[in-house]
Amino acid sequence: MADTETQREAVLAAIDAVAERLSAEKSYLTDLDSAIGDADHGANMSRGFGAVAEKTDELDGDIDDVVKTVGTTLISEVGGASGPLYGGSIMFASQELEGGITAETSVAFAEAYLDKVQDRGDAQIGSKTMVDALTPAVHTFKKSIEQDDLPPLTALAKAVDAAERGVNFTVPLKAKKGRASYLDWRSVGHQDPGATSTLFIMEELLDVASE
Amino acid sequence: MADTETQREAVLAAIDAVAERLSAEKSYLTDLDSAIGDADHGANMSRGFGAVAEKTDELDGDIDDVVKTVGTTLISEVGGASGPLYGGSIMFASQELEGGITAETSVAFAEAYLDKVQDRGDAQIGSKTMVDALTPAVHTFKKSIEQDDLPPLTALAKAVDAAERGVNFTVPLKAKKGRASYLDWRSVGHQDPGATSTLFIMEELLDVASE
Amino acid sequence: MKKLINDPADVVDEMLDGMVAAYPDRLRRLDGYEVLVRADAPVDGKVGVVSGGGSGHEPTHAGYIGDGMLDGAAAGQVFTSPTADQLNEMVKACDAGEGVLCVVKNYEGDVMNFETAGEMAAMDDVEVEQVVVNDDVAVEDSLYTSGRRGVCGTILVHKVAGAKAAEGAELAEVKRVAEKVVDNVGTMGMALTSCVTPEKGEPTFDLGEDELELGIGIHGEPGTQRADMMSADEITEHLTEKVLDDLDLDSGQEVVTIVNGMGGTPEMELFVVNKRLQELMDDHDLQVHDAWVGDYMTSLDMMGCSVTVCAVDDELKELLDAPADTLALKR
Amino acid sequence: MKKLINDPADVVDEMLDGMVAAYPDRLRRLDGYEVLVRADAPVDGKVGVVSGGGSGHEPTHAGYIGDGMLDGAAAGQVFTSPTADQLNEMVKACDAGEGVLCVVKNYEGDVMNFETAGEMAAMDDVEVEQVVVNDDVAVEDSLYTSGRRGVCGTILVHKVAGAKAAEGAELAEVKRVAEKVVDNVGTMGMALTSCVTPEKGEPTFDLGEDELELGIGIHGEPGTQRADMMSADEITEHLTEKVLDDLDLDSGQEVVTIVNGMGGTPEMELFVVNKRLQELMDDHDLQVHDAWVGDYMTSLDMMGCSVTVCAVDDELKELLDAPADTLALKR
Numbered sequence A, B: 001m002a003d004t005e006t007q008r009e010a011v012l013a014a015i016d017a018v019a020e021r022l023s024a025e026k027s028y029l030t031d032l033d034s035a036i037g038d039a040d041h042g043a044n045m046s047r048g049f050g051a052v053a054e055k056t057d058e059l060d061g062d063i064d065d066v067v068k069t070v071g072t073t074l075i076s077e078v079g080g081a082s083g084p085l086y087g088g089s090i091m092f093a094s095q096e097l098e099g100g101i102t103a104e105t106s107v108a109f110a111e112a113y114l115d116k117v118q119d120r121g122d123a124q125i126g127s128k129t130m131v132d133a134l135t136p137a138v139h140t141f142k143k144s145i146e147q148d149d150l151p152p153l154t155a156l157a158k159a160v161d162a163a164e165r166g167v168n169f170t171v172p173l174k175a176k177k178g179r180a181s182y183l184d185w186r187s188v189g190h191q192d193p194g195a196t197s198t199l200f201i202m203e204e205l206l207d208v209a210s211e
Numbered sequence C, D: 001m002k003k004l005i006n007d008p009a010d011v012v013d014e015m016l017d018g019m020v021a022a023y024p025d026r027l028r029r030l031d032g033y034e035v036l037v038r039a040d041a042p043v044d045g046k047v048g049v050v051s052g053g054g055s056g057h058e059p060t061h062a063g064y065i066g067d068g069m070l071d072g073a074a075a076g077q078v079f080t081s082p083t084a085d086q087l088n089e090m091v092k093a094c095d096a097g098e099g100v101l102c103v104v105k106n107y108e109g110d111v112m113n114f115e116t117a118g119e120m121a122a123m124d125d126v127e128v129e130q131v132v133v134n135d136d137v138a139v140e141d142s143l144y145t146s147g148r149r150g151v152c153g154t155i156l157v158h159k160v161a162g163a164k165a166a167e168g169a170e171l172a173e174v175k176r177v178a179e180k181v182v183d184n185v186g187t188m189g190m191a192l193t194s195c196v197t198p199e200k201g202e203p204t205f206d207l208g209e210d211e212l213e214l215g216i217g218i219h220g221e222p223g224t225q226r227a228d229m230m231s232a233d234e235i236t237e238h239l240t241e242k243v244l245d246d247l248d249l250d251s252g253q254e255v256v257t258i259v260n261g262m263g264g265t266p267e268m269e270l271f272v273v274n275k276r277l278q279e280l281m282d283d284h285d286l287q288v289h290d291a292w293v294g295d296y297m298t299s300l301d302m303m304g305c306s307v308t309v310c311a312v313d314d315e316l317k318e319l320l321d322a323p324a325d326t327l328a329l330k331r
């Protein structure tokens, strides 16, 4: 594994890439949220990661501290459902990175993150939320590393693939959680915004990791 | 001149014809009033004469009483600027018909009516109001009868013609009175609704008188 | 355009019944008339203060009926002045023998019908006085035109006249303070959209996505000028400068300001306008005694706002701050 | 779509400054936060009552700050729950040592952020309790879903909790009466048009000229059902029956009703709805203690309304009638 400074730079690069991507996808995410939510997911996510990207000079210390600050910044900038879900889960999972980013700590981070999202939001797979993208991604990542012994980058690529299937899977579902649940059967046929933003973030992580 | 009963029937026929015409022109008049007023002249006029037409069984007594009731009914049904102008002037001018409808009393009625409109509304010719249709019509009617000795029907036809010129004349004017005056130069190029309804009423009077 | 109505012809009638159904202890409808009065009208020993006009400006006028403001309000058809006989009934119902002040907005229809009503009431020995409000600075005033419209400043006249009458002042005094407001108030309005009347069911005028109307009235009529879309700050500056130019106040003068919503504007936006308005008052060295923000004098569902500034002295301040207990305004 | 704003990103910030500029003697903004509190917060010896949520529902929530109602209100971005640290600052600013009741509308974002804020405040030794309002009967309640939304009934919770706190009651008591309202209130809403958020600048959903949405929330989300256009009477009947089915009240029960406008509906139309609503209350043999009509909980410029019915006993009646001195509600 690379030294702390290299890892820190990779994390900062990832933050920039994610911020840029979410800003580029702002109106797409908002359109998804217009159909079955309240038309703010794009604004929420790009405001949140925009704030994180502007704070990169404060992002020093160990990797886990850097990631924790990402989480707390999201908590205090995003609001809505996605703020505590994204921010709180990143903050919580950051503890797993105490020893830096390795294949093992990455799996632990991913698991802790998923746990916290489910703990907070109480959504199951099939509730038509970000959980539907996250669960297959985390499961795939864990198995690729722990059982199939694949290199982390390959494992991450497979996880992105799984997340994308999860996103597509949300389309035909009737929502049980989040604002889309208020629509009852009218949520069927629409893609979940939070699952989509989860996928976008993972795609950027893969992109940066591949460099 | 015809006897009172025949005259009464002619007046009732004229009321029906006017009510029907104004109801048919309701949205046209309202469109004119939308452009330079407040989009209610059609509703006002058709509500007013609709109420008069429904009251025809109460319209008994002498001709002047019948016409007076037309005026008071308009006063209490129309509101706005057109209510007191039409209703109040008809009410006032009805006194001239005490002796029934003759060429002479018709001229007196028309003059009294115009006077009262100007007295109430303080509009001059060229203020872009109903006065622009009324003035040339009344002048033409008076001259045709008193100086040219034309039969009343011919005089009325000429008066309608004059009123129509007056209506067209309102188009290029800048309004000085009525709601259109609030538009300043933007009222130029639009036809005055009240002048138009005045013409419609006169056309129906001519129509009924010709039968 | 869709509306929460049954039949356009019934909307005023049903609205009035719906108001009485909501506030039966405060409001009473005169049987057979489109007139609401205080449940306890006429109030013994008090000059009556009444107003009225076309409907579609809610909460104006009936929303201002109550202690310290109006005794009665006549509701014409949408944007159409009430008829003289309606106004006459209202005046009679609100006269306790001390006389009645009619607050009239300067529209030919309103003025003519109120005049006739005054003549009718006088025949019944009711002492009637009129004050005609014409606060709209968008329209030039001239002897040869209809003059300026009465718009949102009318609310201040209701408040001041109502408070003076509540003190037990006599009719001439009530009229005097009402006229003091008229002499010291200016308003300028703008619209982002036209309104839609129940009868017509379509916008009264068309406005592009990048245009607005300046100098509108309150009857859905277009304004004196169409302009390109501006920011809230620029709009506020334009409206405020027009009003201040007209009022020509001394530096240090005390004022009351109103940001009035036209009906369809989210309250959020009115406060954005008020932020800039208060900055401008500061810049002009005017002392803001009170700043009102809300929907006081509307045009149905029109989006837009007006800015009102009224210069106040100690007497007007006291009357504006005096208690009022109405549906739309409580002090 | 046009709006009276400068930049969508600044609208909440400028709105809050504009509110304080209008009512500096009543409201204070917490420095650096999108939170308004009573100018005199915390009030000695009184339990604090606070609320908050996304902006765009004005006058909710800051309009209810004042004697007898709220001590503080946090304003998130438009339709976005405020963040936990904003809520935490509000709670701390409104705690006079007697504890704070948070009135939360049931949305996952609001609930999660208020929970976190409560945990944060507890770490600072502030006693915090929550009541979650979920009065929207359009959405089926179930353990496995997000449950019902909190909508216009929330205002009644503010009123009752605020009045109880003003009496000097302790936190547990304030919470108890708040929950009594939650247990007895139901609301159902409808929209004629979508709203337009400043960020998106276009309608959140499209609705045909002959369609309406039933079972909407207050965030511009489509409803549970699209239906053909109906008359005001039919709409009122549909909304009211849904609420009454849910509440299942005994004949003779006393109730308070609300006809709430969604922001873009002319007040005229709300009274047309109220007329039919009060007839229906009569038909169902319900005793109407009070009927509220107005814009209490809005969705920006959405056209539409909601009907709320709350069963009341002597205690709730007294608390609802108790004095309140806020911008949007005075008793």
Ligand SMILES: Nc1ncnc2c1ncn2[C@@H]1O[C@H](COP(=O)(O)OP(=O)(O)O)[C@@H](O)[C@H]1O
Pocket (backbone or CB within 6 Å): A033, A037, A038, A040, A041, A044, A045, A079, A080, A081, A082, A083, A085, A117, A120, A121, A122, A123, A128, A129, A130, A131, A177, A178, A179, A192, A193, A194, A195, D079, D080, D081, D108, D109
């Ligand atoms: N209870 C939940 N559990 C997991 N994810 C959720 C939950 N509620 C909402 N979400 C996710 O949050 C997304 C919406 O986020 P956002 O629009 O930013 O917040 P809000 O719903 O408060 O407007 C949804 O698309 C969904 O993926």
Ligand SMILES: Nc1ncnc2c1ncn2[C@@H]1O[C@H](COP(=O)(O)OP(=O)(O)O)[C@@H](O)[C@H]1O
Pocket (backbone or CB within 6 Å): B033, B037, B038, B040, B041, B044, B045, B079, B080, B081, B082, B083, B085, B117, B120, B121, B122, B123, B128, B129, B130, B131, B177, B178, B179, B192, B193, B194, B195, C079, C080, C081, C108, C109
């Ligand atoms: N002062 C006036 N003198 C003469 N006619 C007038 C005057 N004011 C208005 N009118 C006429 O009344 C018409 C408008 O009537 P209407 O729309 O029914 O009333 P309102 O203007 O009150 O809405 C105008 O087109 C004009 O012809």
Ligand SMILES: [Mg+2]
Pocket (backbone or CB within 6 Å): A033, A037, A038, A039, A040, A041, A080, A179
């Ligand atoms: Mg959302």
Ligand SMILES: [Mg+2]
Pocket (backbone or CB within 6 Å): B033, B037, B038, B039, B040, B041, B080, B179
């Ligand atoms: Mg008109």
Ligand SMILES: [Mg+2]
Pocket (backbone or CB within 6 Å): B038, B040, B080, B081, C054, C078, C079, C080, C081
């Ligand atoms: Mg009119």
Ligand SMILES: [Mg+2]
Pocket (backbone or CB within 6 Å): A038, A040, A080, A081, D054, D078, D079, D080, D081
């Ligand atoms: Mg949201």
